Amino acid sequence: MTTLSDLEAQATRRAPAFGEHAHILCDNLVRIYKTEGVEVVALQGLDLLIEKGELIAIVGASGSGKSTLLNVLSGLDVPTAGLARVAGMDLLSMTAKDRLRYRRSVVGFIWQQTARNLLPYLTARENVMLPMKLAGKKAGRDRADELLDLLGVADCAPRRPGQMSGGEQQRVAIAVALANSPEVILADEPTGELDSDTSEEVFGALRRANRELGVTAVIVTHDPLVSEQVDRTVGIRDGRTSSETLRRTSEDGDVIAEEYAVLDRVGRLQLPRDFTNALAMERRVRLELERDHIGVWPAGAGEENGD
Template sequence: MRKCERTNRGGTNGGGRVAARVAARAAVVVEDLHRSFGSGSREVHALRGVSFEAREGELTALKGRSGSGKTTLLNLVGGLDTPTSGRVRLDGTDLASLDEDARLTLRRDRIGFVFQSFGLIPVLSAVENVGVPMRLRRVPAKQREERARMLLALVGLADHVDQRPGELSGGQQQRVAIARALANEPALIIADEPTGQLDSETGRSVMELLRAVVRSEGVTALVATHDPNLMELADRVVELRDGRLVEDEA
């Protein structure tokens, strides 16, 4: 079942938002994606013919129960895995056309990752953690620190730049992780259950921040979440069930 986009016909502002959404470029295109693991009687079909688009400047939420294929889909879109069949295009680039070195460069330069467990380096300060992706690109130290501080200010942590992860709350650590994901000005942010270790109030605050960042920075975000209370914050909701897409609603 694929639901049609709902339009707001009640006013100019709503219609303008819908028109902007329709006009937005598809940053991520997933076409008939299949992913299987194992073979013979032990073969597991994690994804079964999934197709959808994620548009530039929008936050798309992936929902579904554990085992529905959300993480597998994120891994394929992020170039961390290769499909059994089908293809993924990011900004017009077919990921299947890239060798491993090119995919590594793509992940470093064009994709920002946010993990449920934050993934921060304990011995580094917040500003140093945000600077890690830029260090990998050999961005000069002064430029690296200036951008890291700017991004921490963007996520509301201007007063915590010198604190290490252990000195920050869970919500603050996830904000550092979001700032780090933006370090190299990515086209796409991939977040796998970014609120999974947070209480409901903090989780909603982090999701609202992601939405605000997507709109202010003009990036695309794919966010896997099992929390139905966070769906209303997304521009689009894609539901997976047993590896199949069962809903795609804006």
């Protein structure tokens, strides 16, 4: 039986804010590039929640806003509006000093182009030690070797990028991103330039880092090899999250993937274009609340049903 005091407590207790406990939180994130006479809206109200230690993939067509999102999350770009928080740090209100600290100790970043991740004239070990030196830490040669070992490229330590294969370069790049023990690593199509075997190795390295170091990993990718192996895949369309695919392993060992549409906080939903095309849904649909689901009917068809 609920007492009055229970009710009172229930009333005064604040409901948990949206994604309060999430490790990465984007709420209604907007990024507009202003150019002469034209505004390019790269992100238009994107919502995203990622828990600590999660390994997720972000997929989407070219120009959907994936890279902008990653740039925002890495602190390389500043959103125009909305809320973006990573490991408790508000990305919109950071000062230059905060931003530097954020980049030094909170996030690590991996670009698609293997050449862009590493300085060509430094050895793998020196490349890994560089972020530590930049952060003013004592350059940990041991830690560099340890990381390279963890990612399976220990033998590359004294080599320069030019003397390594693409896969090795990307794995060294992951080691560089992990050098300052970040909480989050962000990878922009890390396997984009690699063949499938090498991609497997690189993705394996990322997953190992995620599992063994407990780092939250966000991977933007086109590569089905990657997107089909993560627990969760977030799809982005027109600057918004549109779908999520969750994967779980069934009792008999098969991977079951279920695709969900994303329902945002105000109840908006993006219907997959295939679905709407198939039923020729345009402009208006009719919704009906049933006991355990909501039915969506094309406007015309619903009217017929009603007859």
